Amino acid sequence: MHIIQQLLFILCSGIAVFFFAKKVAEIRRNINLGRDEDITDNPSARWKNMILLALGQKKMFKRPVPAFLHLAVYAGFIIINLEILEIFLDGILGKHRLFAPMLGNLYPFLIGFFEVLAVLVLTSCVIFLIRRNILKLRRLNMPELNGWPKSDANIILSTEIILMGLFLTMNTIDLVLQSRGVEHYTQTASFWITGNFTWLYSNLSTATLIGIERTCWWLHILGIFLFLNYLPFSKHLHIILAFPNAYYGKLIPQGEIKNMPDIQNEVLYMMEPDKAPPATDAQPEHHRFGAKDIQDLSWKNLLDAYSCTECGRCTAVCPANMTGKKLSPRKIMMDTRDRMEEVGKNIQEHKTFQDDGKSLLNDYITTEELRACTTCQACVEACPVSIDPLSIITQLRRNLVMEDSNAPQEWNMMFGNIENNMAPWKFSPDDRDKWVEELAG
Amino acid sequence: MQVRSMAEYAASGETPEVLFWVGCAGSFDQRAQKVTKAFATILDKVGIKFAILGKEEMCTGDPARRAGNEFLFQMMAYNNIHTLNGYGIKKVVTICPHCFNIFKNEYPALGGNYEVMHHTTFLQQLINDGRVRIKEGGAFKGKKITYHDSCYLGRGNNIYDAPREVLQALDIELVEMKRCRSNGMCCGAGGAQMFKEEEAGTTRVNFERANQAMETGASIVAVNCPFCTTMLTDGIKNKEKEDSVSVMDIAEMVAASLA
Structure with a gap:
């Protein structure tokens, strides 16, 4: 019997790890569809950001209530994973509570601690569900979340509640079985939480209890394997990618826009033709100004999109969104991920990308959204995991203006004024210092 | 001069x-x-x-x-x-x-x-070095004044304290808006919005921000940017509050307070 369970366990682990690794490879490939960008400078500042922002959740605490709830789930998730290690080894080795004899008195203390965390996780997830579905917080009920994104959130929270429930039930019954001296159930001291609930099961027969305990054990670990494989399809992937994303986050001032050296050079060669390299017969590489599709964006923009957990802190502070404009920085990130997934599937089917007549710009993100942005960087500042929606907006705007000459009439006039009058308004450049005369007079 | x-x-x-x-x-x-x-x-x-x-x-x-x-x-x-x-x-x-x-x-x-x-x-810096001297009991002494962080000074370049220190030197009562410093809200002009009509929405960004400023009960909204000045002034006019609330650049306030 035990050997079958062991083999079955090893098989399940193998399948879970295999499919997870396969999906991770796909995500990696999708992120690498982006433009190269060297982000290796200043590793010490980057590690610091990762520790403060991802590990330390620094920016989450701008909103204390969700921050504490999230911290409970996050700490619970990480620390309870230590217990998963024991469960995993038990499964492979056909043991039960492998660590109990080794850790002695520390063992019930640890399990007790995990149980407290499990209760905290469970409670927080229930509150999160209430906030989403009953209190209907504005940030969590915006139009871009209709459909799958809302279900995704509810699936994640429900799964965590179920997993914690299984963990606690398993421990309670374990204690009952221990008290009856059932073979294989290693004797430990009572556990802090579940020790108080053994009466729930005291009327059931030993055989039934072993059946329930095994079922809980299996459902718990299978649930974890399934959840692992659900991650790459879900916004919940942030639990992994928040770390690299914080590491590769922007270190330069938020106000700074990345330079375009090719255009810089083009202007230089126009102004100083002697500096231009000699013309060659080589065909210039096809090159697009700004970004029209995900391949034109940097790989960091694409990592951003996979790291987004759709919390909407960006959209909640966006001045355009707050005043009813179509722009939502969160939607920019969701659209980028959706388009990336679409391109990924296309590549999967055809080996290489076959033009599908679609692009991130226009088919996913409209000009109206892009034109509403004030580049105020509130979204960038708000993101707890260093996502930069503004970077994508700027690159798409560059494409609109430079490739499609698509700008509102007023902007075209402003461009013309800058070019001809050296100011965005139609004033004579000769009047630029007129205020000096007024001051003198 | x-x-x-x-x-x-x-x-x-x-x-x-x-x-x-x-x-x-x-x-x-x-x-x-x-x-x-x-x-x-x-x-x-x-x-x-x-x-x-x-x-x-x-x-x-x-x-x-x-x-x-x-x-x-x-x-x-x-x-x-x-x-x-x-x-x-x-x-x-x-x-x-x-x-x-x-x-x-x-x-x-x-x-x-x-x-x-x-x-x-x-x-x-001029105030700290004693080169600019502020007169005692100037025009702004004790006045309730709020300060609007411009995006490109604040979030863009992390300068939040210098303008506030200048205001404090004028002996004012600084009242912060709910959204201030790194969480400050844009006036609506940035990103070349100044030079075009806003996209369709329920209200204008500058109306919203001007309301936030007026909610503090301040009689002056201190600013550091010519575009914020225009946007917030328009927002205040929209509520017909231009007689009781004015928008002033910090330089104007200092110039009016020189010893």
């Missing part, structure tokens, strides 16, 4: 202490010109040798770049850097946070390296 251009300095073989980059709004916009004059008056009064570029100054290219027109930005940048480097400019002060951001963060990659300061930081 006499305001001399860089060309005049160069002709006489003199070097100014600092170049005052006025910016397009400060040069042409009637409201912003008052700020320009106020700041020039302060500089003159404390005896700082400053120059302007005058007719040689051009738009930094900020609105073009943020609208997506990189070509135009690069052309403006090329010309400005050419002029500034030609004069050997080392130190720049500007009354516009957008120009400040461009000088500080975006011109260096193009060969334009200057020590640049926003006028609020400059004023704070």
Whole structure:
């Protein structure tokens, strides 16, 4: 019997790890569809950001209530994973509570601690569900979340509640079985939480209890394997990618826009033709100004999109969104991920990308959204995991203006004024210092 | 008072202490010109040798770049850097946070390296050094005043304290808006929005921000940017509160309080 369970366990682990690794490879490939960008400078500042922002959740605490709830789930998730290690080894080795004899008195203390965390996780997830579905917080009920994104959130929270429930039930019954001296159930001291609930099961027969305990054990670990494989399809992937994303986050001032050296050079060669390299017969590489599709964006923009957990802190502070404009920085990130997934599937089917007549710009993100942005960087500042929606907006705007000459009439006039009058308004450049005369007079 | 251009300095073989980059709004916009004059008056009064570029100054290219027109930005940048480097400019002060951001963060990659300061930081240093002296019991003493962080001084470049310290030096009662400092809300002008009609929405960004400012009960909204000045003034007018609430640049407030 035990050997079958062991083999079955090893098989399940193998399948879970295999499919997870396969999906991770796909995500990696999708992120690498982006433009190269060297982000290796200043590793010490980057590690610091990762520790403060991802590990330390620094920016989450701008909103204390969700921050504490999230911290409970996050700490619970990480620390309870230590217990998963024991469960995993038990499964492979056909043991039960492998660590109990080794850790002695520390063992019930640890399990007790995990149980407290499990209760905290469970409670927080229930509150999160209430906030989403009953209190209907504005940030969590915006139009871009209709459909799958809302279900995704509810699936994640429900799964965590179920997993914690299984963990606690398993421990309670374990204690009952221990008290009856059932073979294989290693004797430990009572556990802090579940020790108080053994009466729930005291009327059931030993055989039934072993059946329930095994079922809980299996459902718990299978649930974890399934959840692992659900991650790459879900916004919940942030639990992994928040770390690299914080590491590769922007270190330069938020106000700074990345330079375009090719255009810089083009202007230089126009102004100083002697500096231009000699013309060659080589065909210039096809090159697009700004970004029209995900391949034109940097790989960091694409990592951003996979790291987004759709919390909407960006959209909640966006001045355009707050005043009813179509722009939502969160939607920019969701659209980028959706388009990336679409391109990924296309590549999967055809080996290489076959033009599908679609692009991130226009088919996913409209000009109206892009034109509403004030580049105020509130979204960038708000993101707890260093996502930069503004970077994508700027690159798409560059494409609109430079490739499609698509700008509102007023902007075209402003461009013309800058070019001809050296100011965005139609004033004579000769009047630029007129205020000096007024001051003198 | 006499305001001399860089060309005049160069002709006489003199070097100014600092170049005052006025910016397009400060040069042409009637409201912003008052700020320009106020700041020039302060500089003159404390005896700082400053120059302007005058007719040689051009738009930094900020609105073009943020609208997506990189070509135009690069052309403006090329010309400005050419002029500034030609004069050997080392130190720049500007009354516009957008120009400040461009000088500080975006011109260096193009060969334009200057020590640049926003006028609020400059004023704070002048006050700290005792060069600018504020009169006791000035016009703003004890007044309830709120301060609006411009995006490109605040979030863009993490300058939150210098402007507030200048205001404190005026002995005012500073009341913060709910959204302030790194969580400050945009006035609606950035990203070249100043130069176009807003996209369709339920209200305007400047109306919303002006309401937040008025909710503090302040009689003055202190600002550091010519575009914020315009946007917030319009927002206050929309509520017909222009008689009780005014928008003032920090330079104007300092100029009115000089000892």
